[in-house]
Amino acid sequence: MTKTKTLYFGAGWFNDKQTKAYDQAMEALKANPTVDLDNSYVPLQNQYKGIRVDEHPEYLHDIEWATATYRNDLVGIKSSDIMLGVYLPDEEDVGLGMELGYAMGHGKYILLVIPDEYYGQPINLMSWGVADSVIKMSELKDFDFNNPRFSFYDGAVY
Amino acid sequence: MTKTKTLYFGAGWFNDKQTKAYDQAMEALKANPTVDLDNSYVPLQNQYKGIRVDEHPEYLHDIEWATATYRNDLVGIKSSDIMLGVYLPDEEDVGLGMELGYAMGHGKYILLVIPDEYYGQPINLMSWGVADSVIKMSELKDFDFNNPRFSFYDGAVY
Amino acid sequence: MTKTKTLYFGAGWFNDKQTKAYDQAMEALKANPTVDLDNSYVPLQNQYKGIRVDEHPEYLHDIEWATATYRNDLVGIKSSDIMLGVYLPDEEDVGLGMELGYAMGHGKYILLVIPDEYYGQPINLMSWGVADSVIKMSELKDFDFNNPRFSFYDGAVY
Amino acid sequence: MTKTKTLYFGAGWFNDKQTKAYDQAMEALKANPTVDLDNSYVPLQNQYKGIRVDEHPEYLHDIEWATATYRNDLVGIKSSDIMLGVYLPDEEDVGLGMELGYAMGHGKYILLVIPDEYYGQPINLMSWGVADSVIKMSELKDFDFNNPRFSFYDGAVY
């Protein structure tokens, strides 16, 4: 029986490009025998009271909603084995950036996954540095989360 | 004689809007008697060997340049008293995000400054949560860095 | 087969009220299929050389005993997945408080459990803030330690 | 000119005994030339919106008040050089306990001060272990905060 690891699924869902990468990553993780997806943390499924501010803009100024959702995401990162970031080089996200820095502070292995068609494009220097490895989407289903290792991004950094 | 604090100047310089905010923040800090700007860290002035990749794209694949510049920025954050982020709500930056998460891990006080004309606009949830305070640009010159306190952003969060 | 989590069992044993809550929590954990109690850390069972100072007051000034017991408790927290605090609102304990702060620093999920009859009573602000969740004793046997989440205490804070 | 250090003033104000120790400690710090009290953090002076729940019980269930006051106290600890705890052996406080653990995580020097008449009485094991030094109230005004050192508590630990 293969050992499995849990992860924080850091991925955006705000436009078609993001949604496509989101779905590809999710499929790959389901196919990966070293991942325990049932006990992983998916932010979109953990918005406070099930409320998404993109659908309920009346919560944009709700301190209770924001505090709980923020704290929940931190719980997701600190309680998971791996910090996964689905990364689009030309749509880099400040929220994912902060999560990467937080994950680094708690000693999580940090893996960035870039869709094959964008792999190699320049990525931000701080994302480059904080990542323990940066792989292609097509490599995700076979990535061995039980033996995570360091490697340099095979692409540009600005 | 007023005590002074050092800071990491987290601000972008990649377009006119960023440059304008960059200059405004720098002016305000020079006028602030609680800031020790001479001993603060300004990333743009600390690119490895003085080379900026936006001017020298041949360094986009240079591991030595990237490693040294990344490590230097981390030194800047951990060696300074305060983590300052010049924040543009509609141009949020993944690099600043990672720096905020890293600064949180090292217990730095985190201050975000938003130009007055954008203050109140929605900001990312993780930036909202990691910030100890979010102020207007016009308040920066009088901010008391010797007595930093927590306050909620007086604006929206998504 | 259900995955299981280990925990640090933070609970007092110095009076009847504490002992009652101690026993209730222990029973609930034994019944919880997501808990690996055999490999968890129970402070009372890990006093240095099996000596309890409440029974052997001659050890009250023993630096070796105190150092080893203190260090052992820290090992218990950092080596466990979860920090559990059995919490009595009107008998709050400074030792548990320190353990909560230490657990926070090491990124442990922090769960407070309050006996049903006291649930809702005011708890200290710092305990309130450091807790990722505060539940009733009757909920403990069904708590899913594999999917820990954030929630606010449904009670008062002072 | 003597260098000075800032500190987080961890002391209770909920009964006469606490208030007395609170005042004694404050007087000693004012007399200590190595302390910068103006730029230190005093929790009682930093309750959110100036509201104390002991005077305004209607705030006991206010998430905004609790979150802001909690976060502010964390800012006070991480932004100060020293974590000071005014410690009463028979009125140990869970909130101070949590603050000690948090301060340890951020590498603050931790000093406990006990009124002379109680010095030597048994203190909790975790407070004993986390403290870098435990002194008498009468020693506080001469304590050299610029050269903080480790020492064992000259008293009992349980």
Added chain:
Amino acid sequence: MTKTKTLYFGAGWFNDKQTKAYDQAMEALKANPTVDLDNSYVPLQNQYKGIRVDEHPEYLHDIEWATATYRNDLVGIKSSDIMLGVYLPDEEDVGLGMELGYAMGHGKYILLVIPDEYYGQPINLMSWGVADSVIKMSELKDFDFNNPRFSFYDGAVY
């Protein structure tokens, strides 16, 4: 089925004495039912591009090689449950020392193993302090990694 733990195998391979201890420790771990050696991290098997500088001195000045190997070792420590140091009292190693300090910062349980014939000899004060336990080589195969505890070194410290 016994639960298993992963570890970072901190051991030198630069002379016969080190190699002997290296092999003894590896054998003991293979025989230990609480260890998951397949998913553990062995530095010698993780030199960047499989290159060992002791065999390829032309890499002694290679920043890329050094950065990747260093980062990989950090990944090995932070991704493993346990920090194991094979310790020779008269050949103490600065690299292992740094790894111990790093492991402490990330809350790993730290176990030092000394060959039986050297057990009891003086070890460095900082190694002594950072270790959660120091055992004999002959005890390693039976050490219960699922219930790690603190104990003092039964030997000298200088």
Added chain:
Amino acid sequence: MTKTKTLYFGAGWFNDKQTKAYDQAMEALKANPTVDLDNSYVPLQNQYKGIRVDEHPEYLHDIEWATATYRNDLVGIKSSDIMLGVYLPDEEDVGLGMELGYAMGHGKYILLVIPDEYYGQPINLMSWGVADSVIKMSELKDFDFNNPRFSFYDGAVY
């Protein structure tokens, strides 16, 4: 008036070579206007009760002495601005190694100083990686501790 920084003086004193480097470094620091040596921490001057085990071998098995000296050194590192290591490439010290790892965890700027005659010789990979800068002894008196920066070691790493 120049601002000054405090430091932890990590240097050995166990043979002539070490003593020589020790003295050279101390002289340079006295001459450096950005250093506050009076409020810095020098381990040799902070052995518990003024007892050195190299002079009093009867303390080699004294848990109280070892615990207090170890804890005091940790206080020295966490309470200082800078972690300084006087580094001899062919006499690398495990104790200094551990201190470097601990200092990294607390976000201290880490400076290694090598006597000019040994500068360039191979140093351990983990020391290489943890160092923010590695300079020659002759550069120490002019090093600007108020503006610490990252740089690669201009020498070999094994």
